[in-house]
Amino acid sequence: MTDVIDELHRRGLIALSTDEAALRAHLAEGPVTYYCGFDPTAPSLHVGNLVQFMLLRALQRAGHQPVVLVGGATGLIGDPGGRNSERQLNDREVVAEWVERIRRNVRPLLERPAEESGLRPPIYVNNLDWTEQLSAIDFLRAIGKNFRVSQMLAKEAVSARLNSEAGISYTEFSYQILQANDYRELYRRHGVTLQTGGSDQWGNLTAGIDLVRRTEGAGVHAMGTPLITTADGQKIGKTQGATVWLDPELMSPYAFHQYWLNVDDVDARAWLPLFCERPAEDVAALIAESEERPAARAPQRALAEDLTRLVHGDQELAQAEAAGRALFGRDDLASLDAGTLTAALTEAGSVTVDGELPTIAQLLQQTGLVSSLSEARRTVKEGGAYLNNERVADGDAVPGEDAWLPGGWLVLRRGKRAVAGVRRGA
RNA sequence: GGCGGGUUGCCCGAGUGGCCAAUGGGAGCGGACUGUAAAUCCGUCGGCUUAGCCUUCGAAGGUUCGAAUCCUUCACCCGCCA
Structure with missing residues (x-):
């Protein structure tokens, strides 16, 4: 069995990690419980979040135990990372509804492998469960004491905002503490020893590691995925200015399928290893074919096929493919x-x-x-x-x-x- | 708390009383070329009952024949000082 770290490197899914030798040894010892968090800032996850799931799925396939955190609490606060302005706070009821909808997004991605291949099903947690009843006194005394402001200010997400015209509110400044506390809670409750996330979350991941070391005396790990952009520097998952959602109510499986089919050649080749779970040789062959006959769009078709099946299922994939053939085929419409x-x-x-x-x-x-x-x-x-x-x-x-x-x-x-x-x- | 700077269309950013629905760039959209790619070129890019009309330049008032541009108040942001 190949080392999961090797696979992740081959596929370009690791941009950053804590001591890799130690992490590799830790993963080899036996099932590791790992987590990744998603904040409910929208009613659905989108294509950009999919990268996280490719990583989560790879670890799951290697026999480890996934924990999916939906940030019912952090979603109320707002992560300052990656944005140049303050977030608009959403109502509690709205966020609560989004938490539920996002869990539904996750189902096919992590539960199906458990059902079909006997892998470990995901454990779902919501950080509202332990954050809501935290009093201001407890927060400041028990948790806040472990954080040095100078370190908090040094985090990229914070300093970028401090240097921007928009500045940063105390609310968002506190975000990293909440996420760090999540790691500690999950370490205590479920024995979580690895957190994954986008590399733009790195400051938050390491804040958690520091807190666990300080308060629990344990060394835990983190892994960051690269930020996926198009060749011209745009974030992945926008089409005609609209977000490519995973929820079929927000974006039809047909439109989702079309999105991948229309990815440009450079991006399709670059993204294929990330999103395609086929054997390495097959992926290499698809890319080689694309170099030779770009018009066949082999990587685009593979991405469209694999991801539509993954997110929406076999039946929806078949329908999306048939629809595309009918509407873009060379047949006269009247003859259909x-x-x-x-x-x-x-x-x-x-x-x-x-x-x-x-x-x-x-x-x-x-x-x-x-x-x-x-x-x-x-x-x-x-x-x-x-x-x-x-x-x-x-x-x-x-x-x-x-x-x-x-x-x-x-x-x-x-x-x-x-x-x-x-x-x-x- | 004091002083100064700022808030313009999806984003950046011009514009200091009429020629402003508002220069320019980017994104987006359409066309040509292609492969339902990319690059390039051309066009377009607030809304409507579209040769015209309506609503926009942080918010609300005011001055004026006429304001994004001047005045007042308010909100928010940035910087310096306390």
Whole structure:
């Protein structure tokens, strides 16, 4: 059996770690209980969080015990890291709901391997459970005494904000203490000895290590994943300015699948080892194929396939693939049968219209392909609007009777990739 | 608590009384070229019942024929001093 650390290095999942020799020895001794935290700052996890799960899954496959912390408490405070302004505080009820939704995101990622391969299922914890009843006195006396302000100020996340125009509130300044305390609680409650996270969390991870050493006298470990960016320096997981969510209610499996398919060549090759759990030889072969025949987009297809299956399941993957073939294939739309068209457009997104038919511009807006009528008109003017694959000349025209495709559908497209269906109502 | 600087469209950043829906850059979007890539070039980039109209320049008032630009108050941010 190969060393899990070796695998993680091969895949580029480790950017930082505490003493690696010690960590390697620790992991070799037997099952290690490790944790990673996610703050509920949105209703769903997104593609950027997926990197953490690739690491968590690799450790799980190696026989270790994952603990997933959802930050019901820290989500109320706000991590100053990686941002140049203060966070807007969210309401407690909202954060509580997000905690639940995020747990649902995690299920297929860590529970399925447990069910299907007999690996250890994740333990879920919420730091609100031990943070909420902490009194200000206890917090300051029992925990705060262990922190030196000079060290806290030196953390990148804090100093960056101190040097920014926005500054930093005492609330967010305290964040690292809360996260450090989480590590200590999990060490006590579950024997956690390894925390993983993004390398932008490094200051918070080491704060926890210091606290555990100081108060428990134990040496515990941390591992940081690299920050994944596109070739031009953007954060991973944005498409058309929107976030690529894992929750199917926020982003359809079809759109999720399309996102990976559209990743550019450079990024696809770079990301493949990170996100693809296939054998090393297969990954290398896919990259080699991409160099030779980039148009085949082998890495993109592998990413789309593996990740859609991982996050949404086999059935959703099959539907997303079929929809993509139908909408982007070379076949004439009119030659598609009603069933295929219906399945494809349902995946892609559609609206139903009854009664009097709106203009094409209005339909573009109703399907969400554009956000305003002005934008619809502009798109038509720019030659970027298509009805049934034919460029629209007049946005104020109403589609004719002959435009309806089998099953009672109109296919609207904006630009090359954004497609939506309009279905005739009763 | 005192003094000074600041708050402009998704972001950065010009603009100090009319020519400002607001220069420029970036992001985004569309077109051409391609491979549902990248780079490049061109166009576009508040909203609407779009030759016109409406709402924007931290918030609220005020001066003026007319304000993002002047005055007052408030909020927030940064710096120096106490």
